[in-house]
Amino acid sequence: MKQAGERAWLLEWAGDESEANAKARAAAAAVRAAAAPGFLDAVPSARTCLVLGGPGFDAAPLAGLEADAPAAPPGPAPRAHEIRFTPDGADLDEIASRCALTPEGFLRAFTGLTYTVGFLGFTPGFAYLYGLPLAFHLPRRPGPRAAVPAGSVALAGPYVGIYPGATPGGWNLVGTTARRLFDLRGDPPFLFSPGDTVRFTA
Amino acid sequence: MTRGLFVLEPGVLTTVQDLGRPGWGAWGVPTSGALDEEALRLANRLVGNPPGAAALEVTLQGPVFKAIGDALLAVVGGPFGPAPGEVIRVEDGKTLALAAGPGAVRAVVAVAGGVDVPQVLGSRSTCVSARFGGFQGRRIQKGDVLSIGEPFAPPLPGRANVARPPAGDVTLRAMPGPQEDLFDPEARAAFWAGEWRVLPESNRMGIRLRGGSLGFVETAALPSEGTAPGAVQITAEGQPIVLLAERPTTGGYPKIATVAAVDLGLLARTAPGRSVRFERIPVDEARRLLAEREASDRAGSAR
Numbered sequence: 001m002k003q004a005g006e007r008a009w010l011l012e013w014a015g016d017e018s019e020a021n022a023k024a025r026a027a028a029a030a031v032r033a034a035a036a037p038g039f040l041d042a043v044p045s046a047r048t049c050l051v052l053g054g055p056g057f058d059a060a061p062l063a064g065l066e067a068d069a070p071a072a073p074p075g076p077a078p079r080a081h082e083i084r085f086t087p088d089g090a091d092l093d094e095i096a097s098r099c100a101l102t103p104e105g106f107l108r109a110f111t112g113l114t115y116t117v118g119f120l121g122f123t124p125g126f127a128y129l130y131g132l133p134l135a136f137h138l139p140r141r142p143g144p145r146a147a148v149p150a151g152s153v154a155l156a157g158p159y160v161g162i163y164p165g166a167t168p169g170g171w172n173l174v175g176t177t178a179r180r181l182f183d184l185r186g187d188p189p190f191l192f193s194p195g196d197t198v199r200f201t202a
Numbered sequence: 203m204t205r206g207l208f209v210l211e212p213g214v215l216t217t218v219q220d221l222g223r224p225g226w227g228a229w230g231v232p233t234s235g236a237l238d239e240e241a242l243r244l245a246n247r248l249v250g251n252p253p254g255a256a257a258l259e260v261t262l263q264g265p266v267f268k269a270i271g272d273a274l275l276a277v278v279g280g281p282f283g284p285a286p287g288e289v290i291r292v293e294d295g296k297t298l299a300l301a302a303g304p305g306a307v308r309a310v311v312a313v314a315g316g317v318d319v320p321q322v323l324g325s326r327s328t329c330v331s332a333r334f335g336g337f338q339g340r341r342i343q344k345g346d347v348l349s350i351g352e353p354f355a356p357p358l359p360g361r362a363n364v365a366r367p368p369a370g371d372v373t374l375r376a377m378p379g380p381q382e383d384l385f386d387p388e389a390r391a392a393f394w395a396g397e398w399r400v401l402p403e404s405n406r407m408g409i410r411l412r413g414g415s416l417g418f419v420e421t422a423a424l425p426s427e428g429t430a431p432g433a434v435q436i437t438a439e440g441q442p443i444v445l446l447a448e449r450p451t452t453g454g455y456p457k458i459a460t461v462a463a464v465d466l467g468l469l470a471r472t473a474p475g476r477s478v479r480f481e482r483i484p485v486d487e488a489r490r491l492l493a494e495r496e497a498s499d500r501a502g503s504a505r
Binding site: 002003004005006007008010017028032040041042043044045046047048049050052054055119120121122123124125126127128165182184189190193194 | 224225226227228229230231232233322323329331332334377378379380425426427428429430431432433450451452453457460462463485488489492493496
């Protein structure tokens with residue numbers, strides 16, 4: 001466990017990233033569910049969980065969570081989402097050829113997989129999904145676009161992501177969805193939570 | 203009649219802020235809130251508000267208001283307007299211009315009763331980047347009418363002498379960051395010994411600094427991780443960014459240090475072009491300084 005500030009603790013796991021992330025999610029859920037006095041936030045990420053406390057927060061139990069992340073995290077059960085999208089991404093042909101497939105072949109494979117929401121970040125509602133096979137792990141584009149279309153379904157490294165709004169972005173664009181990822185009129189306001197599963201349909 | 207402030211001139215970046223919305227980091231939501239928490243607490247205390255009441259954060263150029271009904275305000279932070287650090291009474295129909303004084307970059311303007319905007323995800327703060335919270339999710343504009351709540355308590359007599367812009371050299375106390383060991387000894391020494399200039403490209407996400415480059419750091423292998431307030435990221439060009447209240451919740455740059463929470467307000471008050479240095483302190487000392495600050499806040503608000 002590392003110290004990331006006076007009252008900021010970074011729990012970290014080595015090994016396969018998606019397995020480390022599952023531990024980070026479980027630890028974050030456990031800290032959140034415990035709601036100890038002074039608890040402020042628990043942010044799971046690729047292979048870490050950042051815990052932020054306020055006055056009176058006792059960090060002593062965190063080391064135990066790092067050593068032994070709970071197998072079944074407490075909190076709400078993960079939800080399963082089906083995301084309909086249009087395969088109109090500017091990079092679809094290039095993605096397919098880099099994966100040694102036709103666009104149709106790539107889309108067949110892409111829509112046949114089930115992904116897991118590993119963590120959210122970058123902007124409210126932006127989710128990093130695990131579940132891509134190694135052959136589909138592509139580098140980011142050399143120069144980020146000034147603005148990608150809102151709802152862009154995109155790939156970079158081990159992740160699938162969906163851009164909630166038109167923001168700058170360097171990921172490879174597969175297509176677009178009309179689903180809203182962050183909507184304050186919604187209950188809950190976020191489509192995805194860490195641990196949810198996602199399937200794409202074109 | 204609704205009491206409020208009619209915006210005659212908005213200033214460059216004037217937003218509603220309170221103590222922010224911690225707790226939504228797992229959904230990618232920045233904390234937001236006043237960059238200078240010390241100034242927020244103090245300005246609110248002066249006008250009789252609870253320390254976390256919603257106030258206005260002004261940047262570089264102050265706004266001009268016309269009062270709708272009598273209003274009590276206090277400006278703390280950079281010197282803006284006629285009486286920084288004092289309670290200002292503005293009568294119905296009268297105008298208050300908060301012109302920037304020398305060295306002013308940011309200040310908090312508290313108004314007795316607080317700025318009356320809806321709570322979003324537990325806070326009245328504006329998230330400028332994602333356009334929600336605060337006043338209609340945006341910086342205030344000419345012609346806006348900001349409603350003011352019912353006063354909480356009578357204003358505090360006297361004036362506040364703290365939370366002013368720094369006069370001399372700025373030294374920020376900081377503790378070692380979680381990736382300090384990714385930097386070679388020369389880069390570490392250069393960071394702690396260096397003089398760093400505040401760049402005008404700084405914003406509510408972070409203060410960008412420029413000085414001697416710390417050299418290239420291989421960041422591609424560093425996966426995203428949660429970001430703490432005050433974290434000092436080193437970009438691929440070897441330059442620091444100190445992350446503030448509206449930082450993205452996760453980031454992949456290595457963090458060489460974390461600025462002590464008690465010195466983040468000072469950094470927010472330091473104008474672009476000024477230079478800062480970092481003074482290395484142990485985590486325990488930073489924690490003790492923060493606890494002292496909190497104890498004095500409690501003593502102050504109990505008066």
